[in-house]
Amino acid sequence: MKIAILGSGVIGVTSAWYLAEAGHEVVVIDRQSGPALETSFANAGEISPGYASPWAAPGVPLKALRWLLQDHAPLILRPRADLAMLRWLIAMLRNCTADAYQTNKERMVRLAEFSRDRLDDLRSATGITYDERCRGTLQLFRKPEQIDAAAKDIAVLRADGVPFELLDAANCITAEPGLAYTDVAIAGGLRLPNDQTGDCFKFTNALAALCRGRGVVFRNDHTIQRLLVEDGRVAGVQTDHGLIKADAYLVALGSYSPQLVAPLGIRLPIYPVKGYSITVPIVGESRAPVSTIMDESYKIAITRLGDRIRVGGMVEVSGFSRDLPPARRATLEMSLRSLFPGAGDLAAASFWSGLRPMTPDSTPVIGPTRVANLFINSGHGTLGWTMACGSGHVIADIMSGRSPAIAAADLAISRYQS
Template identity: 70%
Template sequence: MKVVVLGAGVIGVTSAWQLARSGHEVTVIDRQPGAALETSFANAGEISPGYSSPWAAPGIPLKALKWLFMAHAPLIIQPRPDPEKIRWLARMLGNCTASAYAVNKARMVRLAEYSRDSLTALRHETGLAFDERQQGTLQLFRTQKHLDAAGKDIEVLRAGGVPFELLDAAGCLAAEPGLAAARDRIAGGLRLPRDETGDCFKFTQGLAALAESAGVTFRYGTAVKRLVVTGGRVASVVTSGGEVAADAVVVALGSHSPALVRPLGIDLPVYPFKGYSITVPIMDEARAPVSTVMDESFKVAITRLGDRIRVGGMAEIAGFDLSLNEKRRATLVRSVEDLFGGAGDQSRASFWTGLRPMTPDGTPVIGRTHVKGLFLNTGHGTLGWTMAAGSARVLADLVSGHAPEIESADLGIDRYLKRSVIRRPSGFPRPATDQAA
């Protein structure tokens, strides 16, 4: 089949690679001049299946109220009125129950674990190098209260067969010697030894080059305008460079995906969460992190990428605003300097922001839509790098008409149809799974 993939971030490029390996003729369309130049450009760098957790969790509403008054809050909600934001937040609040959290985290971990294995296979197949390390992730707790609260996550990890280590302060220092100067600020940690790190930008650019060599066509600098549907089936994509015919289309446009599919009556609950990162050159190896340390107090990930430290985190709900806020930079600097003081040269640090495509339940949306030939692979939030390789394999199997290797029915858009009425233009069939709220 002729398959058009919309988006050349890590999700789009891995999808294109797997589709091409499945025997399809693939074209990738992206408005940027190259691959991975938006959300995939400078993310936190962690590949952490065990740390895959939804933001919607018990206690989050109360925590969000407290964060409003914190100088270094992990979640910031801009007060500007936005009906889509309000509707999305209402859906998220509906997932802040213990039962919903358990279901959502379990399926996120399932996909993320599969994705880690898929990335390992892909790395061996291609020989790609992207400053990768397989030395685990350490979730660091500064207080006993935070350490005690890890119990619910440990239950899910244990149920899913995910290896973990619960560490005291000495154990944290053994895993990450660079934390020695911060020993008095560490209550303990949860270490996930199978987690990895790597530069998502380097990986995506390298895989795009391999895909192009294997016959995938990349149309960079090309804006996607709309989808053409004939008789209930997608027929083509209208772009700034003309119309591109397709037997199947994969929407992997991150936060911009909902606007494209909304005219087709698809209510895709993906909203941008603005994240920030700084990339700091290492100037003292002994003080630098070995792998990834997640500072639980600030929800900031500190990752070793070759001769650099990537510090990423926070979630600012501000629509599509991409301005750089110095207050957010101060939070990142405070976290890394408090734990790994003097490891990096802050005077040469680069500051970046990107839009993470979040769903209310934390799980991405992967699979078919009611429009024949139209597929979604989007909404990965903060876990696009973690879930990319596995999501691509699930997507390629579904496009090819094969059963994915993992359970995927609960990853599709259908899980939201019970909660809202999908408005469709005339001429589109109403699937039997649709139910009015």
């Protein structure tokens, strides 16, 4: 079967890999000049299945109000006359219940754990490298009440059999020796020893090269204009370079997926949630992190990537804006400077923003649509890198007519239609 994948971020490229592995003829179409040049370019770098948690949770509406008043807020809301934004915010608020949180958390951890295992298999089979490390993630608590608030997540980890360690301040420093130089009072930490890190951009481009070796064709610099539908099926993808035809089509365009499928009568509840990162050269090796630290107070991840430190975070609801406000950079710098003083050269840091495709329940949309030969793999929010290999594996199974290795029916768009 010939399959056209729309989008060459980490989700599109991992889907291409598994579909090619299943024996399909695959073409990947993207407006950019190469893979992973948008949301996958400079994300936080963490592969953290255990921290796969919905943003919609009990108490979040009240927390959000407090966050909006902070100098270094993890949440920024820029209201605008945008019906899609309003609809998405209302749907997210509806998911801020205990029952919805448990349901969504279980879906996310299920997929993320499966994805981590598939990444391990892929790395073993191919020898792919991407500044990877397998040294766990430490969620750092500056306040004792944050430890208490983590109880609901610990309960889910325990129920799902995910290994974890609850650490005091001294053991946090043992896990991350660079923390010995901080003046921040550390209340404790939650460590997930099986989590990993790596450069998503390097991974995606290395995997794209392997895909080409399997015969995958990449049509870069092709702007996708619309899907042509005939007799209830997609008949082709119209691009600025002409029409591309296939037997089946996979939408993996991240935040831009809803606009493409809307003319087909498909309402895909994905909205762009902007994130920021800085990439900092290491100048103090002993002061630098060895893996990923989640600064719980500011919802910022600090990750070691080779000879660099990636600092990423924040959730900004501001439509498709790609501006780079100095205040956002200041927040990222503050988190790194306060926890790992002297570790990196902040003056030489690069500053980036990306649009993360978020669903109201934080769970991606993976599966078929009501159009017979149209499928979706999108809406991974802040966890596209964490969930990429698992999502690609699942959609390859579905499109190949096989039963996925994990339960996947509740990942499809039909969960919203019901």
